[in-house]
Amino acid sequence: MHKYANPNQFLRIANPLLPWFSGVTVLCIGAALYLGLFTSPPDYQQGDTVRIMYIHVPSAWMAMFVYGSMAIASATALIWRHPPGHMITKASAPIGACFTMICLLTGSLWGKPMWGTWWQWDARMTSVLILFFIYIGYIALVNAFDDSARGQRTASVLVLVGAVNLPIIKFSVEWWNTLHQPASVVRFDGPAIHPSMLWPLLIMSVGFTTFYLVVLILRLRGELAATKIRNLRLGQADA
Amino acid sequence: MADRITEFLAMGGHGAFIWPAYIVAAVVLTGLLIVSIKNARNQERILKQLRAARRGAPTGAQSGARNSDDAR
Amino acid sequence: MxxxxxxxxxxxxxxxxxxxxxxxxxxxxxxxxxxxxxxxxxxSIVFFYSPTDLAEKQAGRDPVKPDQLLRVGGLVEEDSVKTAADGVTKLFTVTDLKNTLRVSFKGILPDLFREGQGIVSSGSLGPDGIFVATEVLAKHDETYMPPEVADALKRAGEWKGDEEKEKTQ
Missing domain, CATH: 1.20.5 (Single alpha-helices involved in coiled-coils or other helix-helix interfaces)
Incomplete structure (x- = not known):
């Protein structure tokens, strides 16, 4: 009973939020697409390819943000034996993996015309590729254990270990010589992006964040139902 | 008009890189959304059926419409 | 409970x-x-050496072997880009504003390649001290702005473009 009390309360809060998050997602992504593709100017150096930034950078941020959320959820789950933490981690992982994949693919599509290469093993690119593999590794691990408590704990430990990669990704462009340029937005002396290009970038990021929340709620609902089904079936087997 | 559309699609000669980037993002995110919705619906449907079956009621009759979560 | x-x-x-x-x-x-x-x-994490890194490496215990593949990066020095007698090979100087390195490259240069632009080239150091590049990649900085703004900044003499920025790195 105690086990169910929390998730149901979660659904009572999350379900009414779902249409709001969906609305914000549609509005923000729509506005960002309009601004990014139609009203924002080409870059003085990179011409129109700068428009790839409006997808590439928000997905890169989400790749890291989702992983950060998973690490926090895993830590609370491990320390306080709080099962919802494991569930949030498990539900988030495919979303983070998708954002990481988008980041890698759009980066490649941007690198070819501007740098002259689809891929190079520089520290930024390699560390993001490692993030993608950690996501895939976590998903494989957590599914292999078939939702045993022990399996979820093991997979959550992997998430915590992998968190060491986050600062490496962020600061790779400062610690080492890389092909990738340093940060444009999150830096000490303010963004180095003209407002006309910064707005579509930020609005897209809001849209991607609420998209994450929408998909997270949906996946949590699936996870919760699956857990209840498992418990029901186990109960039946006992009876 | 057609010229302006072609010009827009050409993206200053880099359309071949810009549009695939947008398409990749659209396909991956839409795919993720659809899979997540389908899975949630599926699991919730199975759960409903299981509960109805356990209550001894026929699956079709929605006797379980009352929120049974708290009752469990 | x-x-x-x-x-x-x-x-x-x-x-x-x-x-x-x-x-x-x-x-x-x-x-x-x-x-x-x-x-x-x-x-091995460092993607490229600057001309200064390379000079230090050459003076150190483990100098670069003649055919060793490595990457060198920096800014293309102003007025240094020349075409060799064969009409295909480009010659230019890469600088980090402390040291310079002469580079030769036979192939297609990226769109962004120009004087004052950051580049990373991979290849090997020839016996004559000229770096023979097999690949040249363009590197750009982290500022983004519309062309008009860039022009206005240049006109107003407030331009501190990629050259200045990368100097400090």
Whole structure:
């Protein structure tokens, strides 16, 4: 009973939020697409390819943000034996993996015309590729254990270990010589992006964040139902 | 008009890189959304059926419409 | 459900605290390990050497072998780009504003390649001290702005473009 009390309360809060998050997602992504593709100017150096930034950078941020959320959820789950933490981690992982994949693919599509290469093993690119593999590794691990408590704990430990990669990704462009340029937005002396290009970038990021929340709620609902089904079936087997 | 559309699609000669980037993002995110919705619906449907079956009621009759979560 | 008696609850709290410490100390260990590994492998993580790095490397214990593949990056020096007698090979100088390196390259240069632009070239150091590049990649800085704004900045003499920015790195 105690086990169910929390998730149901979660659904009572999350379900009414779902249409709001969906609305914000549609509005923000729509506005960002309009601004990014139609009203924002080409870059003085990179011409129109700068428009790839409006997808590439928000997905890169989400790749890291989702992983950060998973690490926090895993830590609370491990320390306080709080099962919802494991569930949030498990539900988030495919979303983070998708954002990481988008980041890698759009980066490649941007690198070819501007740098002259689809891929190079520089520290930024390699560390993001490692993030993608950690996501895939976590998903494989957590599914292999078939939702045993022990399996979820093991997979959550992997998430915590992998968190060491986050600062490496962020600061790779400062610690080492890389092909990738340093940060444009999150830096000490303010963004180095003209407002006309910064707005579509930020609005897209809001849209991607609420998209994450929408998909997270949906996946949590699936996870919760699956857990209840498992418990029901186990109960039946006992009876 | 057609010229302006072609010009827009050409993206200053880099359309071949810009549009695939947008398409990749659209396909991956839409795919993720659809899979997540389908899975949630599926699991919730199975759960409903299981509960109805356990209550001894026929699956079709929605006797379980009352929120049974708290009752469990 | 359970009515925790005080000793029980405090035992649970102790366990939680122990797990918290375990996670925290694990994180610290991991961070230290990561720093050590990254420092140890710094040489292979670095994507390219600047002309200064290369000069230091040449003066050090482990100089570059004649056919060793490596990458050198920096800014293309103003007025240094020339076409060789064969009409195909480009010759230019890469600088980090302390040291320079002469580079020759036979192939297609990226769109962004121009004087004052950051580049990374891979190849090997010839016996004559000229770096023979097999690939030249353009590197750009992190500022983004419309062309008009860039022009206005240049006109107003407030231009501190990529050249200045990368100098400081």
């Amino acid at each position: 359970t009515h925790d008696s005080p000793p029980l609850r405090s035992r649970a709290a102790t366990r939680k605290r122990r797990r918290l410490y375990a996670v925290l100390s694990g994180a610290v260990m991991l961070a230290i390990a990561a720093v050590l590994v990254l420092t140890a492998f710094e040489d």
